[in-house]
Amino acid sequence: MLYREVGQFKTTYAADMAMFPIRQDRVALWLVLLVAFVGIPMLSANQIWPFGSDYLLRAILMPFLILALAAIGVNILVGYCGQISLGSGAFMAIGAYSAYKFGTGVSFPLPFAGFDVSIPPLPMLFSILLGGLMAAFVGILFGIPSLRIKGLYLAVATLAAQFFFDWVFIRVKWFTNYTPSGSVNAPELNFFGFLVNSSIEKYLLCLIFVTVFAFIAKNLVRGNLGRQWRAIRDMDIAAELMGIRPLYAKLTAFAVSSFIVGVAGALWAFIYLGSWEPLAFSIDRSFQLLFMVIIGGLGSILGSFLGAAFILILPIMLDQVPHALGVPISVETVSHLVFIVTGSLICYLLIVEPHGFAQLWSTAKEKLRLWPYPY
Amino acid sequence: MIRKTLAVAAFAVGAMAVAAPAMAQNEQFLPSLVYRTGAYAPNGIPFANGVADYWTLINERDGGINGVKIVFEECETGYATDKGVECYERLKGKGPTGAGYFSPLSTGITFALTEKVPGDKIPLLTLGYGRSESRDGSVFPWNFVLLGSYWTAADVAIQHIAKEMGGFDKLKGKKISLVYHDSPYGKEPIPALEARAKKDGFEFKAIPVTHPGVEQKSQWLAIRQDRPDYVLLWGWGVMNSTSIKEAAAVAYPRDKMIGVWWSGAEPDVTPAGDQATGYKALLLQHPAGKFGVHGELEKHVISKGKGAAKDDFAHVLYNRGVLNSMLGVEAIRTAQKKFGNKPMTGEQVRWGFENLNLTAERIKELGFEGMLKPIKLSCQDHQGADEARLHQWTGKEWKIISDFYTADRSILDPMVKDTAAKYAADKKIAPRDCAKES
CATH class of the missing domain: 3.40.50.2300 (Response regulator)
Known part of the structure; x- marks a missing residue:
């Protein structure tokens, strides 16, 4: 009854092509944004439960937002364009380390030419975006094999990116500014004179990035480019016969996806970790992102958020349940239980709803529209 | 109905998990x-x-x-x-x-x-x-x-090697390799060892082992070819016992291996059994x-x-x-x-x-x-x-084998x-x- 678009007449093309054509969806979206941008910071600033400490903000919401952003990036490549990638961790690392280099100043010694090429430290925003651009560039390079190989074979090729960049960032000391330990520290988060320090500011910063890129991604995937990606995903030969250039479609998917993943990597390193080593972007991270996308829903921006929430937050919650209930079991038992419960939930979900949470969501919406007379 | 109850229960549990218990x-x-x-x-x-x-x-x-x-x-x-x-x-x-x-x-x-x-x-x-x-x-x-x-540890390890060899002047031209966990942990000692190598004139080589360290065959083959006089071990967890086993496999003498104080405990040597006998490690003061x-x-x-x-x-x-x-x-x-x-x-x-x-x-x-x-x-x-001092694994227990060494602060302090x-x-x-x- 509440969720029905009856009576909402569209009188302009713009209204007909809107991102969320149903009014209820728009209202819900505005509400979510209002809560995220105003409600949560307000609660947190006034220390109202459950935001009394900054635990929820710093340990749950910030990583959730950043990983959701990365999942959006992976979803564009895997979910929309159908190119399986196991190199997302590497692209996050490229974003993080490039942003670090741009943020602290780049200097190429050119001994044969007799001079150095050096770029002074760039402003933080440009560093992060340039980190994304570098990731996009490398993404295009590693996307080239996708023109010849498909499916699992492509997954293996992107796996090469993962191992190669793990190796590069461990071995090539130039990337870590020759720190003795190979671990690097994020420079101060200075956005045009505004220092991002407190948890609320960091959270809002992540939120702004995620919101902007989620809107860009949402618009991309429903536009010309997104239709090309989906055509390639559904049947590449048919798409080619219809006049879609696989080269262009696949490489743009790799570029856009890697760009977003790279930006997420820079945020993960700069805002969440503060100091990191290549292990932060290991193969485990790639798998984590891929699982988020599969469980959240392939080919859905909302699914990226839901998947990130499930994979990231569920284990953290499960980990705290026995302690909060006062059950005296040791931490190792709890962490084994978390593995068991999360694993079986994933299996159960994939059997019951192989298309992920996004599909559950749209089924629920369909039911709501028919309610109270479902058939 | 059951589903609903479960959902309510799950919600209650979740809410309790967030609420901090009164202290x-x-x-x-x-x-x-x-x-x-x-x-x-x-x-x-x-x-x-x-x-x-x-x-x-x-x-x-x-x-x-x-x-x-x-x-x-x-x-x-x-x-x-x-x-x-x-x-x-x-x-x-x-x-x-x-x-x-x-x-x-x-x-x-x-x-x-x-x-x-x-x-x-x-x-x-x-x-x-x-x-x-x-x-x-x-x-x-x-x-x-x-x-x-870690810099203290690196310095003390070299001092002990010098003592076993009979003086710092004997270090010249010798080869010392570091087998390390490829992470900030393992990389930390490298600058201190490089500084020592420059001062004492030994040849220093750093050999990384990727996390978690169960695969070290190629590293130890390289050691077999290179035959360093001493091998320093900077491992943690399962990497340590693997290193000792691999050393035994290439017949590298265990008493020429010196582990950092994180590579010198019972879980590091017992999995290697008899192969670990003679292995030495630093002590963080306490045995x-x-x-x-x-x-x-x-x-x-x-x-x-x-x-x-x-x-x-x-x-x-x-x-x-x-x-x-x-x-x-x-x-x-x-x-x-x-x-x-x-x-x-x-x-x-x-x-x-x-x-x-x-x-x-x-x-x-x-x-x-x-x-x-x-x-x-x-x-x-x-x-x-x-x-720091050193102890050695006898096959049954750790035995202290040295007096306390004091790290050379004239080298380390400027680095700090x-x-x-x-x-x-x-x-x-x-x-x-x-x-x-x-």
């Missing part, structure tokens, strides 16, 4: 970041047990620190940095005054938390690990790399075995069934855990002298660390005689000691100063003026 006011909350699962668990478990048992002892025997009961909670990190950060955020605000101090027992987590503790004002107690340059308390006010850093404090632990904790220790009681890493807790508790006690016998905030505990002064009498009184030499910290010096100054410049930190601190 009594006269309690000192101490967090414990542990790893009892994963590739590093064999080494993580005894340390965590030692940490917990000493706190239990203080509660059982003394009724807390000057009457302030210790409340502690463990959080499983699995040695993963992002999980460690989550645990830190989860535990830092608990108790009436927040967490007293953190001991992550992971160099990676230490690096990440170093960025966070200045904001939250909680000290980091990193006993023999972490950032070597954090000895400089003017740049790293919150880090306490107590008893020794394995029972000392005064162990009698107290047996009497008040273990015999009452309240101990966490199993067969790791009085093992190397268990003892290190006990030592870690003792130093933390004594820092709190020191702080209480100034601020009163009540729960201390992180900032007060930091004052306690900086003014920690354990004399020989006090160490004896605490039951740590033979485990620790007198130690005194200051605002400038957050390490307090430069000494330079690296800390670079960090301060990068992070735009104005170093504290320690002359003005009380």
